[in-house]
Amino acid sequence: MAGLTLENINKNFGSVVAVRDVTLLLPDGQFVCFLGPSGCGKTTLLRLIAGLEKPSRGRILLDEEDITHTPAHKRNFGMVFQSLALFPHLTVGENVSYSLRVRKTGKAIRRQRARELLDLVKLSGLIDRHISQLSGGQRQRVAMARALAIEPRLFLLDEPLSALDAKLREDMQLELRMLQQRLAVTTILVTHDQREAMTMSDLVVVMGPDNRVHQMGSPLEIYRNPADTFVADFIGTSNLLDGTCSGPREITVRGVRLEISEMPDGMALDTTVTVSVRPEEVHVLPGTEEGGNRLYGSVSFVRDVGSSVEIYLDCGGFQIVSQSTPKGRPAVKQGDRATAVLPPTACVVLRS
Amino acid sequence: MSKTLRNIFLGLVLFLLSGPLVVVSGVSLNAKKRLFFPPEGLSLRWYVELLTENSWLIPVKNSLTIAFTSSLLALSIALPLAYFLWRYRVFYARALFTLGISPFILPPVITALGFLSFWVTVGLYGMMIATIISHAIFFVTLPLVTISLGFESIDHEIVEAAETMGANSRTVFGTVIFPMVRPYMISGYAFAFVLSLNEYIVAYMVAGFTVETLPIKIFNSLRYGYTPVMASVTVVFVLLAALIFGLIGRFGDLPKLLGALNPEDQ
Amino acid sequence: MIGEKPKGIRAHLTLVYPALMLGIFFIVPFGLMAAVSFFHRQPGGFYIPGFELANYKNLYTVLFGRTLLFSLFVAGLSAAICVSIGFPFTFFITRMKRRAQVVWLVLLMSVLSLSEVIVGFAWSLLLSRTAGLSNLFVWFGLMERSVAWYPGFVALLFGICYLAFPYTVLVLYPPLSRLDPALPEAAQTLGASPMRTFFTVVVGSLRNAIVAAFVMVFVFTLGAYLLPQILGRPRHWTLSVLITDAAIYQTNMPLAAAMAIFFMFVSLVLVALTMIIGKGKKIKTV
8 A cells, every 4th residue: 555654663772762663554645743742752753764763673664665774865755854954055046956966957957946946935036045044934944845856755844843933833834734735745744742733734643751652543533532641631631530430331430420422342340441521521510510420629710811711620639620712601710619511422431 | 440441451462462563564664684663764675585585485485385285284184084083973083083183282392303203214304295294293183173163063964954865975975064164174274374384393303404494594594693584574474374364254253163152052 | 874883994994094194193203202212322323222211311400400390480470371361351352242353363363373483583573672662661751771671581471471372362262252141141130240250250160261271371381492592591491492402403312302201291290280180179169
């Protein structure tokens, strides 16, 4: 099948394990994000794919061709580095057409191609500038144009937006996504910013501090159905409640029975589990109203940031956070007794 | 108050640094063969004599030949060593680097005596080639330090970027590493050139009686009768050094070469 | 590609040429000189190979001892002068705008590159009767008639300090220009005067750099060879003069080599001592 396959990839630096048992299949034409906290091995994994590192174990296949031992300069990939790594001694145009120069393409064609690429990233007219004369956002675009010059089989990006300020960063995310869709190039982006991963990608690969892949799926899938507590906690915010399995569709949390609409397969009675509920799924009602799937507590804090309202409920030893729109804001204030409703469909059961 | 003090202090240093140079320039303009300051009568005849008299022209030619070739030789030793050390951080490369630094740190008379015993043994004592090689080794420190600085300024990701774009090691060297290091090579060469031009004791010990360089010639005239030509030579030397370092300052980053951080980092 | 271990002979080819050049033309001469210091001197000729300590025994003379001590004394004194003037000076220029820094650095580099013989000549003129500073004083009416201020110890000291000053600044320049500008500013916001800030914060935090600079300048000035002959009297001649004299004029290579080796040994020991003292101080304050 067409795409990039990683088989049992392991990478050690001396006694330090950077990547552990990674097996992935990334289909063609997709925008994939490697997401994880710093030190989880996501950059190393990208460098392994680029050929800048050799795996200690495992194979890398591209369209069923083994490229594990192909050196970086023969892979025909395009990569954007965290530092951007633009050549300070070359002009913008020379930077962009560098890979053509390496492939001994004629000067005129190189310049023509550089123009096209600069048009593509909206930098027309800057072809003869020096790198030092560009702004941060412009350098970013040059680095992207440069990596796309040979129409690479894979477009790799290592946290390229991390140096930009928040506003510019969001613009660039959108632009990058549209560029990728237009060119339909298989793209892998490494980031530690889950918002960035969610907005841009078709597929998210979540890596954890144990240097393993925890989950791979579409952003929505990962958000709605996190595979484990790490993913639930790392992607967005989540109420994580420890409990035990007390029936075919029931978990008991601190004496309260919660009905669950979907249970993982093969869950035995009395198994300790974690229930994850997203804050926006939790409804808060004033006072203590009896009913199913409810937890009771007092309001410890109300955070109103204008676009949304967060209510923190102290339920005697654990905390529930609820998020709502300003319109649906519950009529409670700090110190009030309140009830949190956890709909059965919103409760995701994770093995502890 | 303290700003005034600072300016007085800087002024004093400037006066002491430039004082000798001012007096020498004045003396070089004397009309008669006397060393007066302020000069008595103005004339450029001592500059003309420097450029026409064989007794001065030969040392000028010797010094220029030695400085030109020995700095080139020093550069050829420093470049591969600095490259190797940058690319592979291994202890024997580091040891060799230290070895390259040491001739500049020891009192020169010791190195000079070493050269003397070597060239006497080899049988090239008194030849210009001996002076050239000795100067190359003696001043290899300068290109070695500047070129190493140049290599360190190349971020590893820049090399990797070139690799992912299809460049093999040789192409990376030719299209990225060498062009980025070139300004540092030029500065290193210039440093070595200027210092070789002014070096006395090694040149004197190795071939002082047969290959007369300018500093040797000046010292000899100092001992056997003063002439304002000495002053005019000095002026030419100072101007030459100022020109070369001025060019480095204008087209290169002199503060960075001397060990300051990048302007962006500050 | 960077930071790997070199593999095989091909990777090492780059290193062969510099290693050979430094080996043949630096290590061999050095070893040869060390060997010669144990050879037997042949009066009127050069030397015959052998092993004897006679040359080192011959060092034990009043002249050698006096000259060694004088060389060390002059080097220590001028290094102290250079560092105490050079440190505040370097601090000031590192706080200037980059363009002004470049101008000062070009001047310093130009002076640094001057040959000892030119420095000696320039100072001999500056201190002479006919073209010297004293003429200026006469002109201002400060003195009755011009005098010669050289040769002499003070003239020699001026010359050596002039020679070593740019070098001192270059040694101090990197640590001072990397000093965090926020550090003195922080001290000033805490109420310290600029003077006090300079002495407590700047000098204090760069004590190691100062010790290192002192050592470097000390060794640099030990090499003075022409200045003592131009600006000093014969009793001001340094070890460098004595060694050259033995090698060239008395053609006593074994003695010269013995002196050079001994000289190197003494300076290395002194450098090590200074470093140890500098480090010890640091441990106490930390």
